[in-house]
Amino acid sequence: MAELIAAPSTTTGRVGYTRWVVCALLFLATTVNYIDRQVLGILAPELQRVIGWNEVQYGYIVTSFQAAYALGLLLVGRILDVVGTKHGYALSLIFWSLAAMAHALARTPLGFGAARFALGLGEAGNFPAAIKTVAEWFPRRERALATGIFNSGTNVGAVVAPAIVPWIALTWSWQAAFVITGAIGFFWLALWYWLYDSPERYKGLSPAELAHIRSDPEERVTPVPWLSLINHRETWAFATGKFLTDPVWWFYLYWIPKFLNEHHGLTLSKLGPPLIAIYLLADVGSIGGGWLSSHLIKRGTSVNRARKTAMLVCALAVTPIVFASRVTDMWAAALLVGLAAAAHQGWSANMFTLASDMFPRRAVGSVVGFGGMAGSIGGMLVATATGWILQLTGSYQVIFTIAGSLYLVALLIVHLLVPEVKPVRLHEAEARA
Numbered sequence: 001m002a003e004l005i006a007a008p009s010t011t012t013g014r015v016g017y018t019r020w021v022v023c024a025l026l027f028l029a030t031t032v033n034y035i036d037r038q039v040l041g042i043l044a045p046e047l048q049r050v051i052g053w054n055e056v057q058y059g060y061i062v063t064s065f066q067a068a069y070a071l072g073l074l075l076v077g078r079i080l081d082v083v084g085t086k087h088g089y090a091l092s093l094i095f096w097s098l099a100a101m102a103h104a105l106a107r108t109p110l111g112f113g114a115a116r117f118a119l120g121l122g123e124a125g126n127f128p129a130a131i132k133t134v135a136e137w138f139p140r141r142e143r144a145l146a147t148g149i150f151n152s153g154t155n156v157g158a159v160v161a162p163a164i165v166p167w168i169a170l171t172w173s174w175q176a177a178f179v180i181t182g183a184i185g186f187f188w189l190a191l192w193y194w195l196y197d198s199p200e201r202y203k204g205l206s207p208a209e210l211a212h213i214r215s216d217p218e219e220r221v222t223p224v225p226w227l228s229l230i231n232h233r234e235t236w237a238f239a240t241g242k243f244l245t246d247p248v249w250w251f252y253l254y255w256i257p258k259f260l261n262e263h264h265g266l267t268l269s270k271l272g273p274p275l276i277a278i279y280l281l282a283d284v285g286s287i288g289g290g291w292l293s294s295h296l297i298k299r300g301t302s303v304n305r306a307r308k309t310a311m312l313v314c315a316l317a318v319t320p321i322v323f324a325s326r327v328t329d330m331w332a333a334a335l336l337v338g339l340a341a342a343a344h345q346g347w348s349a350n351m352f353t354l355a356s357d358m359f360p361r362r363a364v365g366s367v368v369g370f371g372g373m374a375g376s377i378g379g380m381l382v383a384t385a386t387g388w389i390l391q392l393t394g395s396y397q398v399i400f401t402i403a404g405s406l407y408l409v410a411l412l413i414v415h416l417l418v419p420e421v422k423p424v425r426l427h428e429a430e431a432r433a
Helices: 018-051 055-083 085-105 109-123 126-137 140-151 153-171 174-183 185-195 207-213 233-264 272-298 303-323 330-358 361-393 397-417 428-432
Strands: none
Touching: 018 055, 018 085, 018 109, 018 126, 018 140, 018 153, 018 174, 018 185, 018 207, 018 233, 055 085, 055 109, 055 126, 055 233, 055 361, 085 109, 085 126, 085 174, 085 185, 126 140, 126 330, 126 361, 140 153, 140 272, 140 330, 153 174, 153 272, 153 330, 174 185, 233 272, 233 330, 233 361, 233 397, 272 303, 272 330, 303 330, 303 397, 330 361, 330 397, 361 397
């Protein structure tokens, strides 16, 4: 018989900040995650010269990461729901850090494809683990902000990478860039085991903060079978949103350095400033998007209206990206990409939070994993298509046009599938299946 979490007591006193320390750990892990995955994109113009791959081969290298990421997400969400986040998160980080360092051994497109595949398998654990941790450590009204904060680590990682990777590569070698950045994760691992535990087992957590964390209606803790979740429209709404919009972010990571190199003549030593500007804007968007919906909820707006309003604002802010390949000024192009990246991250913070809005904590990891898998499948299709489009036309216009329209399409589909965002009622039969 499924157990029930005890209802929080009416403990009084100042609510502490331990949950935000946990959020900071998630932020750091996500930062490391994105440093490791972005190294290839930054070095792509140089590696294309050294290794000799073409646009189609590069598209396949990116696709190998997406394929592994999709496979990993299919499995990792369920694993996290069964074994918990502490050890699952740690194993994921160890695997992806070693895979990141293994890129230094590659000398052919096939070798890079194999390293990217291993990296994708490992990195698949980050977001399901982080979202599940947020669901365990934060009440519903704070989750969008917490998600926005840790998700901003993607942009910090994307800022740190162009700041250090070119310098490492030019000072030592491109191989050293992969080894040094890959090794950073082991410092986080030490912090994770030192500082993290579940709320109920955390020794320094005050009764007032635990009551605050558990202030939402009580939830059953029995894991939900993965296959039963696909019977719910809410699962498909989340997955469709990820399928349509995640590939746009992947495109920014892997092709914007090449775009700036090919269209504006930026070499490895000059790529840093515009990439840093792009991802600083994205960082603002990540926190701002999460803050906007949380702010609306605190003012009395319904969760449904608050999330969808924030997502609409973000979807509209993406559309100017269609002009990025037409402007002749490099900084104008970078700012258009930066605005779109900021809007994507605000969108993403609210998409992730939808999963914890609609599903109980015991199902969040599986739902996020399923949605992430859908996003990676979309990324596979877009990566391969982008390689062929650029090989055949040499133009980014078609790709930017598609990127500018997908968010509005995704929001429409999400709204049609879920007219009102509210908790899903999982049947007792599903919990026992």
